[in-house]
Amino acid sequence: MTDANEKLSDGEVGERLRIAREEAGKTQSAAADAAAVARTTIVAIEKGQRRIRLEELQKLAVFYGTSANAILRREAVQLDLVPRFRKLAQDADPAVENASRLLNDLVRAEVELEDALGIRRPRNYPPERPILPGDVRLQAEQDAQELRDWLGLGPGSILDIVAVLDLQLGIRIYLRRLEGRISGLFAFDDRAGACMLLNANHPVERLTHTALHELAHFVSARQKPEVLADDAPGASREERYADTFARSFAMPGRPVCQRFAEITAGQTHLTRRHVILLAYTFGVSREAMVRRLEELKLARSGTWDWFQSNGGINGEHVLQVLGEAAERSAPSIEGRALVPHRLGLLAREAWKRSIYSEGQLARLLRLDRHEMRQVLDGAEAEESEAHDFVKLSH
């Protein structure tokens, strides 16, 4: 039975409505028109000075693309990531808007379901390292090495950066299919913690670079949201720091020098084969590898451009050198699921325990009812198979 303690105060409802309106990108005037009230009424409602009527709430919920229950449900988590990303750009960018909305929705759903199921996600965040005056590349190199040491990664390559960020640091990381020019987003929220959204359409090497680029922002300025896109300006100190950090983290100086020495021993020229083997060893793109060799003075500045103007280093070359091993597992399985697998499991458990209904979950995960049923398929059969022998100990 719903008791008075479970209900939100007018102030809490007003605050939630304000966040929902800002997330939907609606003005108070437009909201007033939608609810057929004066703008001053919306102001008063959002400030908690006037109780919203049910009829008004329903109209506003539809106008904001949400439900009245999503506003009034005590556990509902309200995040303001979308307006924070919106403030980053001078002009509205639909691709960034869509991606930030997706990140907001995923994080909000995951945090709410974790809370409802009593799950506490461990965080193991390294200390923040704000960018200081002086050589920004040197700082990035040092900070990347420091973090590698802090994580106990040793000199080897990182084959699964997503697992490192998720399992070792406790960053919420989502792989979803985004518009091509968007590589990734990073945001930090006090309640949800650090969150990243990566473009699952990109090859694994690029995805790794994006994750490390966003990791640099987490290390240097975690309160500031960040978007990595093809056409984003890259000349700022923060961006140069992030790019160098990403390269240094994926390709630490000493191990690269050591591997380079081994691989080129007794030979006179740098070849495509060297680049392909080194790139494969460190799990990075050929271009990233050559640029790193240039940075470490192991190759002349302009080497990548020379290769490019002399036939490039293409997939066929890679196949000749690596054969079938060239096919690294793509992050496509996670990216193609209707919702990230962990989130899907949380939703199934919440449904099995009768905490959330199909309708509530569909709304929470931004799925239609058919998609939600797909996510829940087999949940009842699992329940009837739940045997003590396979009971989890936690």
Added chain:
Amino acid sequence: MISLSSLTESGRILVLDASVIINMNATGCSEAILGCFPGKVVVTTNVAVELAHGRRNGHLDAELLDRLVSQGLVALHHLGPPAEPHYESLISGSARNTLDDGEAATIALAYEVGGVAMIDERKAHRICAERYPSLVVMPSIRLLLDPSVAEILGVARQIQAIKNALELARMRVPQEIIADLQALIGTDEMRRYPSLPRYIGKAGAD
């Protein structure tokens, strides 16, 4: 259990949730099925809004509802003040004790008019049992298994409608009705549908 057709014959209004419209659409013969029930059939405007969300992915449940309304088989109902206190109590509070707007509106209206809440969501059944014990709440499968449906459509067409709902709409069937379903479509057939709970019947039963 008393049949749905006898309830509607006695004047009970059927209030359909989104889950039921989705299942009806999948059957391929929703008009014929709903036509088996003599009473009034109603859908809340909250449910209509919810079904419209499926349009972006090409689902035609909202179109079916429009068609049923235009044919006079279903009436749209905007929740009025009498049902609002129930509706509000069903959407406001903890997750465990609340439902989404369409589900809540279906129950609130059915309770207000003394009708039958047709809803598949098992959490909704649990909440109704706790808070509205006098309300008759039934899942979609009760519509499809009703003797009047078999009588008017014929058993073969009834079975096909049920299979369509299980396959295309992933219709959920409560554990307590599984035996009835098994008696009609058979255990082997039931194994094809992942939306169903596992049926553990009598050895050799089929």
